[in-house]
Structures are given as C-alpha cells and as structure tokens.
Amino acid sequence: MKARQVGRIRLTLRARLTLVYGGLFIAGGALLLALTYSMVQQAIPDGDQIFQGFKQSGEEVPLPDEDPLVQSQNLRIFATGKLWQEALDTLRNQGIQALAVVGMGTFGLGWVVAGRMLRPLQRITDTAAQIAESPAADKGLHQRIKVSGPRDELRDLAETFNRMLERLDHSFDGQRAFVSNASHELRTPLTVTRALLEVAVHRKDASADVRLLGETLLEVNARHERLIEGLLLLMRSDRELAERSYMDLADVAEHVAAQTPAGGVAVTADCEEAPTRGEPVLLERLAQNLVENAIRYNTAADGWVRVTTRRDGDTAVLEVANSGPVVPAFEVEGLFEPFRRLGTERLATASKGAGLGLSIVRAVATAHAGHATAAARPEGGLTVTVTLPAAPD
Numbered sequence: 561m562k563a564r565q566v567g568r569i570r571l572t573l574r575a576r577l578t579l580v581y582g583g584l585f586i587a588g589g590a591l592l593l594a595l596t597y598s599m600v601q602q603a604i605p606d607g608d609q610i611f612q613g614f615k616q617s618g619e620e621v622p623l624p625d626e627d628p629l630v631q632s633q634n635l636r637i638f639a640t641g642k643l644w645q646e647a648l649d650t651l652r653n654q655g656i657q658a659l660a661v662v663g664m665g666t667f668g669l670g671w672v673v674a675g676r677m678l679r680p681l682q683r684i685t686d687t688a689a690q691i692a693e694s695p696a697a698d699k700g701l702h703q704r705i706k707v708s709g710p711r712d713e714l715r716d717l718a719e720t721f722n723r724m725l726e727r728l729d730h731s732f733d734g735q736r737a738f739v740s741n742a743s744h745e746l747r748t749p750l751t752v753t754r755a756l757l758e759v760a761v762h763r764k765d766a767s768a769d770v771r772l773l774g775e776t777l778l779e780v781n782a783r784h785e786r787l788i789e790g791l792l793l794l795m796r797s798d799r800e801l802a803e804r805s806y807m808d809l810a811d812v813a814e815h816v817a818a819q820t821p822a823g824g825v826a827v828t829a830d831c832e833e834a835p836t837r838g839e840p841v842l843l844e845r846l847a848q849n850l851v852e853n854a855i856r857y858n859t860a861a862d863g864w865v866r867v868t869t870r871r872d873g874d875t876a877v878l879e880v881a882n883s884g885p886v887v888p889a890f891e892v893e894g895l896f897e898p899f900r901r902l903g904t905e906r907l908a909t910a911s912k913g914a915g916l917g918l919s920i921v922r923a924v925a926t927a928h929a930g931h932a933t934a935a936a937r938p939e940g941g942l943t944v945t946v947t948l949p950a951a952p953d
Contacts, residue, residue, distance in 0.1 A: 817851060853917045918932070
C-alpha cells in the first residue's frame with residue numbers, strides 16, 4: 561500500500577502572531593465569562609430561602625401554609641426563581657455569541673498589528689533577497705536597509721545587518737581591486753619574458769638543449785598568461801553587465817565549434833535557434849571554454865565533442881557533451897571551483913588548463929541571470945548545460 565504524504569501547512573510569522581493574539585483573547589474571554597456565570601449563579605438564593613425570608617420579614621405572626629395569601633406569595637417567589645434562571649441562560653448564550661463576534665474582530669486587529677510590528681523585518685528580508693538575487697555581488701552589497709521607528713530589537717537587527725553589509729562590501733571591493741591590479745601588473749613581466757624566450761629559442765646559434773629549455777619555459781609562461789587572462793575575465797564576468805545585446809547561441813556555438821582546434825577529436829554541432837540577450841564577448845568566451853575543456857579532457861582515441869543549442873520555454877540552452885574519463889558524481893560540482901581539476905585538490909602542474917575554465921563559465925552564466933550545471937556520463941565524460949533567459953520574440 562502506497563503511503564500518502566500530507567504536505568505540511570506553512571504559516572507565516574504574521575499568521576502565527578495573529579493566532580496567538582486571537583487565541584489568548586478567546587481563552588481569556590471564555591475564562592472571564594465562566595467565572596462571571598459561576599459567581600452570579602452562586603449569589604442567587606434558592607426558593608426556600610426566599611420564602612422563609614418573606615414569612616419572617618414582617619412583625620406580624622406568620623400566616624399558615626394553607627392561607628391563600630401565602631400560596632399566592634409562594635407562586636410569585638417561584639416565578640422569581642424562574643426569572644433568575646432565564647437571566648443566567650441569557651448571560652451564558654449571549655455572552656458566548658458576544659465573545660465569538662469580538663474574537664473575530666480581535667483576529668482582524670491582530671493581523672493588522674502583527675503586520676505593522678513585522679514591517680521592519682519584512683524590509684530586512686526584501687533587502688537580503690535583492691542582494692541574493694543580484695547577478696553582481698559587488699553592486700548588491702551596496703544596498704542598505706532604511707532604518708526608522710523606535711529604538712527596539714528590530715531596529716537593532718537592521719543596523720547590525722547594515723554594518724555587516726558594509727564590511728562585506730569593503731572586503732569584496734578590496735579583493736577585486738587586488739586581483740585586478742595584480743593581474744595587470746603581472747602581464748607586463750610575462751610579456752617581456754615571452755619575448756626574451758622567443759628570441760633565445762629562435763637564435764641560429766642556439767643549441768638543442770637551449771631550444772628544449774626555451775620551449776618548456778614558453779609553455780610555462782603561456783600557462784601563466786592564460787591564468788592571468790582567466791583571472792581578469794573571472795573578475796569581469798562577476799560584475800553586472802552594463803549593456804546587453806540580442807544574440808543567438810546557435811551562431812556562437814557553431815562559430816566556436818568550427819574555429820577551435822580539435823587535435824584529432826571529432827567536434828560536431830547540432831544547433832537550433834536559442835536567442836538570448838547578453839554581452840557577446842563574454843558569451844563567446846563561455847562557449848569557447850566549454851568546447852576547449854571538452855577537447856582537452858578527452859580520450860586519446862576516438863574522442864568526440866557534441867555541441868547543441870535549443871530553446872526550452874523561457875530559457876536558451878547551450879549543452880556541450882564529450883567522451884573522456886569516468887568522473888565520479890561527487891567530484892562534478894567541485895570542477896566549477898577555481899583552480900580545481902579532476903583528481904586533484906588544487907591545480908599544481910603546468911599540464912592542460914589553468915583550472916579556471918568551468919569557473920568562468922559559471923560566473924558568466926550567473927552574470928546573465930542563468931545557471932551552469934554538469935552531469936557525469938556513465939560511460940565517461942561530462943555533459944555541461946548552460947541555461948540563460950531567452951530573448952523575447
């Protein structure tokens with residue numbers, strides 16, 4: 561028998577406060593009504609007490625029980641007791657009705673009061689959501705919560721949150737400025753080093769050992785240059801895009817697939833229309849990184865790379881699949897971290913790439929309000945999927 565899962569009802573804090581306010585009022589009102597009913601009921605004398613008090617209240621000799629006057633007074637006394645019972649019934653019934661009506665009003669008033677009390681907390685939530693959803697973290701952290709109202713716990717929370725945002729903002733700005741300055745400063749010596757090595761390698765009197773050493777150093781220097789370029793591109797792609805142009809991912813993917821050196825790997829492109837809006841240079845670099853990675857981390861024989869694009873509802877999809885070594889599923893997400901490569905914690909060798917390819921892909925996709933994910937193929941290799949908001953028709 562298949563078990564049925566019943567979804568839990570999620571109540572907001574405002575709704576819970578309203579229920580607490582209304583519930584306390586109903587409970588207090590019901591207790592007050594019960595106490596009032598009990599006290600009035602205990603204060604009412606019974607019929608015998610009233611009759612005996614009536615016979616003993618005057619100075620004359622009490623009349624016999626069979627006297628018609630006594631019987632008439634007795635009837636009036638019993639009628640008075642019935643009136644007391646009717647009054648108690650009215651107190652109970654109408655009291656419950658009045659409590660129900662006023663309780664409904666209390667729930668409505670509690671809803672309004674809870675909303676006004678939680679308004680600063682809602683501003684904090686909205687600001688945090690805007691920062692989390694901002695494609696550019698350096699701009700999202702500039703936002704602050706407007707603080708107003710009395711000095712209470714919620715205002716202290718808002719001011720603490722603003723101070724935290726300010727410190728994070730300064731920290732991110734300092735980190736980005738350092739990466740930018742360091743990358744630019746390192747470009748010049750690397751360019752000079754490459755020029756000197758090329759001159760030494762291509763000299764006519766250079767020995768075979770000098771040529772071999774020069775070519776090895778050129779490869780190391782080229783890797784460092786790619787690393788610097790990748791850092792600059794990663795820093796640039798993590799910022800908000802100032803301008804977005806209409807472009808088709810199919811054109812970008814076909815161009816990159818045709819122009820990227822394959823080195824014996826079969827590269828095929830099956831691209832359907834996938835319109836989007838973005839920065840052409842960054843999106844072309846995104847596709848280029850995907851194709852280069854798919855070619856670089858492939859099998860030595862019979863390797864292949866398949867590039868596809870399509871439109872899926874409100875998203876434009878770019879997908880690159882390749883053959884290659886088997887990738888454990890738990891290592892797939894780590895490949896998107898900077899300087900990470902399959903099988904190593906940090907990139908420590910000069911072989912293959914700089915370890916920034918997929919990091920740049922995800923950063924560019926995030927800057928365009930999209931997503932980049934990867935899935936390991938059971939027979940080996942990866943399927944990397946990039947989804948971006950589709951451009952309107």
